[in-house]
Amino acid sequence: MAVADSLSNNTADANHEMNPSDTFPMIDTIIEQYRDTGGALIPVLQSTQNLLGYLPKESLQYISRALKIPYSEVTGVVTFYSFFSTVPRGKHVIRVCLGTACYVRGGKDVLETFSRELGIKVGETSEDRQFSLEIGRCFGACGLAPVVMIDEDVHQRVKPTKIRELLVPYRNGEES
């Protein structure tokens, strides 16, 4: 599998409701791909999260057994990297850039407005599981700060007064 594919955000929603053990054959396929790779744990976790949207406990236990790595070591790695999540995330992930360029051009106000508008704090998911709010550290579009990424879309020069408008298509489920 190409690394770029493993990044795509098609975090299969339906899988949220799946019985974890049903996903084990898929995890087997992933592990098979990285069989000859040194340090396979992180790529396996990345691909699994892309498949399931998050890393349920059962999957981690399964990976630990399959790769013969102690469970404590697996969870150690999972908690260390902010990319990994052990709880389901919203259908849309909003990442507000708080890199320096965005910060000095008002990123913090943008973040506070999103938080108020959605009623959630950074790291949380709205009750209807539509949105998760996260912060990013520079998306490399600093010239057009402040920047917000919603799923794979980059929005530039975002203003607090325009945020409600920005969310409309995602709320209506047009851009999923």
Add this chain to the structure above:
Amino acid sequence: MALRNYILVCGGTGCESAGADSIYKNLISECELQGVADEVQIIKTGCFGFCEQGPIVKILPEDSFYVQVKPEDAKELVSEHIVKGREVARLLYNKNESKKHAKVEDIEFYQKQFRIVLRNCGFINPENIDEYVAREGYAALEKVLFEMTPDDVINELKVAGLRGRGGAGFPSWMKWNFTKQVEDDVKYVVCNADEGDPGAYMDRSTLEGDPHSILEAMTIAGYTCGASKGYIYIRAEYPLAIKRLEIAMGQAREYGLLGEDILGSGFGFDIEIRLGAGAFVCGEETALLASIEGERGMPRPRPPFPAVKGLWGRPTVINNVETWANIPVILLKGGEWFSKIGTDDSKGTKVFALTGKIRNSGLVEVPMGTTLREIIFDIGGGIANGREFKAVQTGGPSGGVITKEHLDTPIDYGSLTGLGSMMGSGGMIVMDEDDCIVDVTKFYLGFSVDESCGKCSPCRIGGRSLYNLLDKITKGDGEMEDIDKMKEIGAAMKKASLCGLGQTAPNPILSTLHYFEKEYLAHIKDKRCPAGKCKELISYNILADKCIGCTACARKCPVDAIIGERRQLHRIDPDLCIKCGVCLETCKFGAVFVR
């Protein structure tokens, strides 16, 4: 039929997110519709660097530079420029109103630049290896494999005087030489593409715009040091760069430029991509290697240095993206040529990501020794919105600020360190009078605290204490003794932390305390934020003589803190106000002000 025009569309992340892909597609379909498809070639390139003005479209051979192009402009560009041969004036970049015409060489933004690293960005289609080859791509590799010994290569780098661009500025030839000298049948070459400095994107643009240059350079290092395997460790936040690297690797293998028996030389080398998983500390070389090995990205004590004992305990050459991008050019043009560019202390060029309150944000590559004034005012066009320049921050969370008095310092590794900042990876954030130095410093400390891996206590505990002191000061609860406390903790952290993160995390405080002590004192003694940023110390108010009672602010206020009838003076209730600034942004009459 011969080609009449080349249309170059910027495909860097900035322009791409502003609709460059639709522009590209519309141009293709318009050329077909208008029957000129056979006469033009439309190419999606890497970043032009002039991100502020994106999306950018350049048309050759006229060299017309179109800015802020919209997808719907494609039709006119084709019907006017291509079909009728007339430039579309309204889309041309012309800062000088008198000069209608804006060729690339007329644009101040490019005049003082000198491009080695970014030589191909904006010129070639990064997804087509032939275009790289046409611009002397892989010629250095060929030369190295057939005409040079490993010692020749190292000697050339030594003559060039290239120093690492990832931050520390370590001479590259020495690193390569260490690895070469160690006897081991397994060695590795690693490219550090973790680009952690928040507010810097040089590496990203290089990878997106010229991925083959990195592959070529790593292969050269493999040959020189005796390694047959390379890794590129890249942030997961850079999907476009990852995609282009993968395409490039596929094409290079197809052409026999990567893999077994490269160009029939008998030398084999291959590269694998590894994605970061959101940990800044993994940009530190030993932590990065731990992460490739599948572990938590915790720094390991050095020595032993990776050059001797790195990945899986084997000798490993690790360099930054920008360092790599210099290598093929040095080997083609010679170390002698390279060493003539720059200063005594630092050779060659440096790419900076110029951002913040600057008029022309973007990527600039200048010879070492260029002054900050030239970069900020000549290339960057000065401060946006007519505000006053206050300071420029370099070196990210490990660096410091440089003030007006030092704008004429020629920049290189030594001079920036002398000013209490550092080169860092090349982020350059310009601040104006509306930016609060204490607040920005708190931002950097917050970043370092978040990203500390927690392995050593000086960094973990010291960083947290520094952050808390700054937080206290920005809230108006600071005391005079806090300044000495910060200096003490900072000094201890610098000495006792395990890796560069903790050792340099206090730098933003120490540097700003040195240059902006007054601003700290205003917060501590007068409970005042001169820039009007620190929320606990300011209030929003409405000017009686400017407010016309249009109700626009009251309607936008998210907490209904603004009271007033239509056509009557409005008032902000300080108890309800959350200081979000929406009213200030909304008011068209300049009636809202911050005190």
